[in-house]
Amino acid sequence: MQVTVKWVDGAMFLGESGSGHSVVMDGPPDHGGRNLGPRPMEMLLLGVGGCASFDVMAMLQKSRQQVVDCRVEIAAERADAVPAVFTKIHLHFVVTGAGLKEKQVQxxxxLSAEKYCSAxxxxxxxxVAMSHSFEAVEFLP
Known part of the structure; x- marks a missing residue:
């Protein structure tokens, strides 16, 4: 896997993935940015959420759960000192579907947390203190 990050100007960078996709990252105005994209550390959290969500949805689809929506809300804490690394990350999954089996969602x-989500x-x-929770919501058309 290979990516390239290129400086554009100020605190803006363009990330290009090996699979041919691009994303703009930018800093806040007080750090020379124009707030035109997510911060790099936000991108890291988005990557964790994407990785975990990919796993959860793949398993739910394999177990034939009728999922109509899945989102993960991520809350993180960072150290006060430099480097301001993540110290805690909590992923809360909200899975909505028709006739969901709560045990399957759990x-x-x-499994994503313990075995599959590389990030x-x-x-x-x-x-980093990682924690996970979930709720299964019944879809009512």
């Missing part, structure tokens, strides 16, 4: 979240497991191994 198992998918647990989450890597951060946990680096000392």
């Amino acid at each position: 198992r998918a979240v647990e 989450s497991i890597m951060l946990g191994a680096a000392g």
Whole structure:
């Protein structure tokens, strides 16, 4: 896997993935940015959320759960000193579907956290306190 990050101006950078996709990252105005994209550390959290969500949805689809919506809300805390690394990250999954089996949702979240989500497991191994929770919401058309 390979990516390139190119400086544009001020605190703005363009990230280009090896798969051919681009994303703008920018800083706040007080750091020379124009607030035109997510911060790099926000991108890291977005990556964790994407990785975990990919796993959870794959497992729920394999177990034939009728999911109509899945989101993960991520809250993180950072150290007060430099480097301002993440110290805690909590992922809360909200899965909505018709006739969802709560045990299946719980198992998918647990397996993602403990076995499959490379990003989450890597951060946990680096000392970040990772936690996960979920709620299964019944879809009412």
